[in-house]
Amino acid sequence: MKRETSFHLSHFTFDIALLNLKYKFFTLFEFHTDRRRYFEMQVSNAEKYVIPFIEETFPVLPGMRVLEIGCGEGGVLKAFINKGCTGVGVELDLPRTELAKAFLSEDIATGRLKLVAKDIYESDVDRDFSGSFDIIVLKDVIEHIHDQPRLIGWMKTFLKPGGIIFFGFPPWYMPFGGHQQMCRSAISRLPYIHLLPRPLYRWVLQSKKEDVAGLMEIRDTRISIERFERICKNEGYTIQHKRHYLLNPIYEWKFGWKPIRQTAVIRAIPFVRNFVTTCVYYSITPAGGEQ
Secondary structure, three states: OHHHHHHHHHHHHHHHHHHHHHHHHHHHHHHHHOHHHHHHHHHHHHHHHHHHHHHOOOOOOOOOEEEEEOOOOOHHHHHHHHOOOEEEEEOOOHHHHHHHHHHOHHHHHOOOEEEEOOOHHHOOOOOOOOOOEEEEEEEOOHHHOOOHHHHHHHHHHHEEEEEEEEEEEOOOOOOOOOOHHHOOOHHHHOOOHHHOOHHHHHHHHHHOOOOHHHHHHHHHOOOOHHHHHHHHHHOOEEEEEEEEEEEOOOHHHHOOOOOEEOOHHHHOOHHHHHHHOOEEEEEEEEHHHOO
């Protein structure tokens, strides 16, 4: 009788654990519609992982000026402001800019943060930003940019001598490198589906009435680890620091999973690495102090 009871209890415990895992998996994709939750996740992730990564090679000090390109609701910038920095956020998506104004109203009112809704190529560092920056941040942005070499090269215009640029992004070949988690249908839960041949992928998106134009644009602007490093070299940068993750640090808030760095063995095999690296962090500086 005791053995039977123990079996039923163990089975019940397993069922509860499985349900909890399913809940975490399916709610992973819901944060895109809860912008306050997304904002808070970005603040926490930047405080716990982004800023410490930067500080391994570059001290983040009070009074430093931080520029974020594609700042969204401003969660990453808020983490820097909490360390005593002042921030400028550039964002062309007006609804997200309005949310940033709501979430960060006190920081805007006190002059710790300025939001700019202007094309970065039309911006003047002194007129629009009141001077150059110690740190420039592009997190989950570069994979959406059409002319990536132009943007990466252009960043020197806004950087102080000795300053750094941080990039964090999901490489194209990772399980959800096509950002299909934003889909409304079951496609949102299908890893690697974005790697289907272009006509087939378009047909799948059309058949599920998804945002075909938006998702195909992400396919067009995709960026791999190799491409990013090649652009940095060609545009005259030195990679100061890099980290590849098997499990993206943001999964700590989505899944409750702690981040896992890629092993040296996996990093040494690009074909394998590219398919199982869910996130990369890079700090780069102009080569030879060029700015």
